[in-house]
Amino acid sequence: MKRDRDLRDLVKLYSDEMKPVPTGGKKLPDGSVLEVVRNDVTSKVELLHWEDGESAISAEFFCGGKRYVPSHEAVHLKWLPSGASSYLSTRDLFEELQAFIVLGLNASSESATQLAHFCLASFFGDVIALF
Amino acid sequence: MLSGDSMGAASLLRLLGCITYHALLLADCATNSTAYELRPTRLILQADSRVDALLAPLQFPGFAISARGLRQVSGAVALYVGDFELRSRHLEAALFFPVPPTLRFFSPQDELRNALKINELQNRLLQYRLQNLNAVMVSDFDVPTLSGSSRVVAQMLGQCIVDAPGCQGRVANLLQSRDEESRVERSSGLDAVIIEALVVLCHEQRPSVHLGEVAEIANALLTRNEEVLKLKPRKVSAIMKKMGLISCRLDSGGRGIYLLREQCALIHRLGSHYGVASLVQGLPGCPHCRDK
Structure with missing residues (x-):
């Protein structure tokens, strides 16, 4: 009888731990980071795991006894990266953003600079305040 | 916005x-x-x-x-x-x-036409985030020449620029005119006028001052600025309270504040924030003008 109860507790504990944890991106306790990405072949939303400059993409990730899966809501995001790729230098990336804004909106260089700052800062909305 | x-x-x-x-x-x-x-x-x-x-x-x-x-x-x-x-x-x-x-x-068609480019940018921006998240979190970027909310916005934008001092430096230029506008706005508001009046009273080395006296000097400053508004002691009290200067009953003459060292220091700090003109040069011998 006690053995059955112990077994039930163990199964419950295991299933609780393995319950999927939806995430839209998260810094994990071990210092690695999860981000949602969209597979450019299947269009499915997946998770990118980043650790020490290396990235791996998968439908789910296990960390600290938890099973992370992409948030269902991520399908509503029209644009998601398909992975992480080299930006050469911050200056190159910034100039690329400016060029995209100037070309897309015929905006002045000053406006493009201001908007490029906003775009870059939006990627750190969880650590800085921006409005 | x-x-x-x-x-x-x-x-x-x-x-x-x-x-x-x-x-x-x-x-x-x-x-x-x-x-x-x-x-x-x-x-x-x-x-x-x-x-x-x-x-x-x-x-x-x-x-x-x-x-x-x-x-x-x-x-x-x-x-x-x-x-x-x-x-x-x-x-x-x-x-x-x-x-x-x-x-x-x-247009939405422009979006579709640029899909490849957008995806490339998203991928690069993601790598930028991942590579620099820790650096952004600990960044202490600041533009001390800016003031108030312009300085805060500059900090926020500048903190997100890692390893590009040129781009980071341009944040200050972007916010320069906004800063100048808000400095002018601040220095011509009622708060600034009341602080300027209190600075005058601090420099007279008065131990305490009644609200009526603050209102009198503030009204003289308003007249100098060609304003027709006349402040009453009750309004002066409300504005001072908002700035952390809380009045109390001084004597039979009514309410006011004691101008102790701590209050004078706060008045001078507020004066600097509001761009009070008399503090630009400062009063020789005033310890608070020296410290501000």
Whole structure:
């Protein structure tokens, strides 16, 4: 009888731990980071795991006894990266953003600079305040 | 915070939707329809009465709203205000962008045509985030030459630029004119006039001062500025309280404040903040003018 109860507790504990944890991106306790990405072949939303400059993409990730899966809501995001790729230098990336804004909106260089700052800062909305 | 041409604003928000983090194009300010765990960049085409209440939690990480439990909704937001009049005091920490009517229309077809480029940019921006998250978190970038909310906005934007001092330096230029405008605005407001009056009284080395006397000097300063408004002691008291200078009953002559060392130091600090003219040179021999 006690053995059955112990077994039930163990199964419950295991299933609780393995319950999927939806995430839209998260810094994990071990210092690695999860981000949602969209597979450019299947269009499915997946998770990118980043650790020490290396990235791996998968439908789910296990960390600290938890099973992370992409948030269902991520399908509503029209644009998601398909992975992480080299930006050469911050200056190159910034100039690329400016060029995209100037070309897309015929905006002045000053406006493009201001908007490029906003775009870059939006990627750190969880650590800085921006409005 | 976008103002100006509405078509231009829609176009601009659509383009920002391509190159910001987890962008959501929204037609209103509801937060309950937005997945909190995505920490989206909210690109809102229409301001409404809900914005005033939402400005603080959207703007400041850590301040939650009560919506089926406590929710963190902070994140980047671009909001087209149009003709809607926002009242929140938190508005001053926003970055303002007047949308010119000359912007080219960025259509859904443009988005499709640029899909490859957008995907490349998203991938590079993601790598930038991942590589620099820790550096941004510990960044102490600052532009001490700017003041008030301009300085805060400069800090926020500059902290996100890693390993590019040129780009980081340009943040100060972007905010220079806004800073000058807000300095002028601050120095000509009632708060500034009352502080200027208190600075005069500090320099007279008075141990205490009645509200009526502060009002008298403030009114003289207002007349100098060709204002017809006359401040009453009660109004002076309310403005002083807002700035941390709380009056008390001094004697049979009524309420006022003691000008102890601590109060004089605060008055001088406030004077610097409001750009009080007499503090630019400072009074020789005044310890607070020297320390400010």
